[in-house]
Amino acid sequence: MTELIPAPRAVEGPLNHHVPLDRDTVLCSEPGTGTTERWLRSTLGPALGLPFPPGPEDSRNAVRLCLDDTLEPEAYRLSALPGRGVEIRGGDAAGVFWGAQTLRQLLGPDAFRRAPVRPGTARGIPQQIIEDAPRFRWRGLMLDVARHFMPTDGVLRYLDLMATHKLNVFHFHLTDDQGWRLEIRRSPRLTEVGSWRARTRFGHRASPLWEEKPHGGFYTQDDIREIVAYAAERHITVVPEIDIPGHSQAAIAAYPELGNSDVVDTASLTVWDDWGISPNVLAPTDRTLRFYEGVFEEVLELFPSTFVHVGGDECRKDQWRASPAAQARIKELGLADEDGLQSWFVRHFDAWLTARGRRLIGWDEILEGGLAEGAAVSSWRGYAGGVGAARAGHDVVMCPEQQVYLDHRQDGGADEPVPIGYVRTLEDIYRFDPVPPQLTGEQARHVLGTQANVWTEAMEDRARVDYQAFPRLAAFAEIAWSALPAPADRDFTDFERRMTAHYRRLDAQGVAYRPPTGPRPWQRRPGVLGRPIEGAPPNV
Structure with missing residues (x-):
């Protein structure tokens, strides 16, 4: 057996x-x-x-x-x-x-x-x-190193853990409001300024606790070359993510001219020290486009992956609505509204990447305002974005928040550290199916695969990342690789039996996973507020 x-x-x-x-x-x-x-x-x-x-x-x-x-x-x-x-x-x-x-x-x-x-x-x-043989060709793990930086040796360790589980796409979330982690030689302030924040909120943004010391770090271009080469030796593709036009406060803090300076004092902005969604987004100017073309030129030199992720999610448009310059740009481009302006950003870089033999991928908000023809979609807000994209002929990576966000809590118990989001147990993950049943066979062929996402707002170190990722990443790996029956027919009892042996493998690799009996005393975070979502549907 x-x-x-x-x-x-x-x-x-x-x-x-x-x-x-x-x-x-x-x-x-x-x-x-x-x-x-x-x-x-x-x-x-x-x-x-x-x-x-x-x-x-x-x-x-x-x-x-x-x-x-x-x-x-x-x-x-x-x-x-x-x-x-x-x-x-x-x-x-x-x-x-x-x-x-x-x-x-x-x-x-x-x-x-x-x-x-x-x-x-x-x-x-x-x-x-x-x-x-694998079921899907995209079997991914997204690691957010922007909110909490993970040094190079920790990233290499996660590539080894991915290889153990036959995962083959490492989605590297490198930039956000709270930090810019990639050296760009033509724009040194991105890391000189953008890679450090003065302090960090401990727990969810409702928590009153702060870690009153600077947090940050970044990867030099040689670090990235090492990571990409190490991944390639393990047949893992590294897909970089550079966020546009939202989640960009760290970049604007480094280069204030990138922001909407006609409605906010961008020169006074710092790298954001809080969680949530910053209102500070990129200005829709030619100067911004040229700046990010320069960023992406260096990104393409470092990352040979076909796909380049541009984020595109959670772009608040209040500044564009208030900005005379942004409104003039909407009129100049003949756009209907601010959603069209976001689509203009995405389409520009879709064409730019396509001209260089690459493909754009972004979170499912890039569907708003019209999606560029060659773009692919990371469907995170449930299945709907992926279903719509696949029906329109776009490739999709299924990573719905309700199923495979590993920052969400693993149990409803009071001892669960910094409880975030939905309860998603090991069995819940094991019964996830990346292919929505409402897709036809032809449409389902656009599902490249699936990906588990690890957002690190409430994960201050490697041990916390381990706790949130494992053992659920093992269940996810089986979903991505194995030809399993329908979710209701899967033999979770047999999976648990096999996990008994697998826990010993994780022990040997030094993985600080969540035990099936619950968190160990040192894995708890008593008094640190999270953001649990009560009464969430089990598998939306």
Whole structure:
């Protein structure tokens, strides 16, 4: 009986015969499988004390890595046969790598450590054949580092955790009202000024508590190159997010000319130290467009991903309504209203990115005022935005707040730290389906996949991020990868059984997850106000 997460498509076995992995096990790798070869030697090898020397393909004690064009992209076939060793065949290099992640799980929790804890212990896996392939090509995690900065080593650790769970898109939320985290060399004040705030509210914006010290940090361009390269070695695509035209107070604090200076004293603005939605948005000027074109030019140099996220959400339009300059721009462009002005922003950068071989993606507010033809949508306000976009022929990533926002609380109990939003238990996540039933088969093909989002207003450090993300990210990974039955028919009892083994893997990786029995004493935040939403529908 398999204990794998995410669940594979088909397993033949396991049988009582065991296939050994020991110091004599050789590694045979075909051309094109280098990322997995390096990972086995640099990660799995040290964990178990195995050198994995190169050896002949016909060795009886080997791990063989092969490409197989009869398999679909990202699919793999893992065979563990006595006298033949372990063979991982992948439809492409990514498929071979995902097969290696399955091998690691089969070897037990010790395989998730950084050095052997039982040197000399015989290792082996039961004889079996596993056939597997992903349901979706976009299996994402969004991490907000703008509200609370996560240093580079923490980001690399999350890429490793994503790889463990066969997630392949890292949505990197780099800018917001509360901080700008990306070095832009032509605009140094974005990080000199925009990456630091004077203090931080502790808890939800209703909380009276403050951390009275500066908070901030940013990634140098070399940090970003390291993150992107590290992700690529794990077959993870990094999709950067640079917010326009809302969620931009940090940028305006650095460069006041970007704001609506005819209605607000932008020169007096600072990086926002509170939570919520700032009223300070970008001015709809050619100067703003040229500035952000310069930003995106450097973004494209650093991030090779096809998609570039431009935010586009929660843009308050009060300043545009009050601004004579913005109203003149609406009239000049022949637009109907302020929604049209936001659409003008989005369409400009959609065309700009398309001309450079990239694709724009934004939150579902970019549908307001008309959506640019090539743009894709991250549907966060329930299913509706994604349904509308897919019916209009646009690609969609389903990440509805009501189901897969991992900053939302995991339980309704009083001990839950800084309770935010809806109660979304492990089982709630497990019963989420990214494809809305009202879509036709043709429309459903526009659902690229799904993504879990981690917003960090109430997550002041890595341990808090771990607590909110896990174990629910494991359930989400199975939704994104595995061909599961309809939500009501899913075997959550079996998932819980497999999680018993998976908790030991998370322990070995040092993940500060929420135990199934509730938060540990040091995981609680007594007296820190959150924003619970009572009586929310279970799966809207």
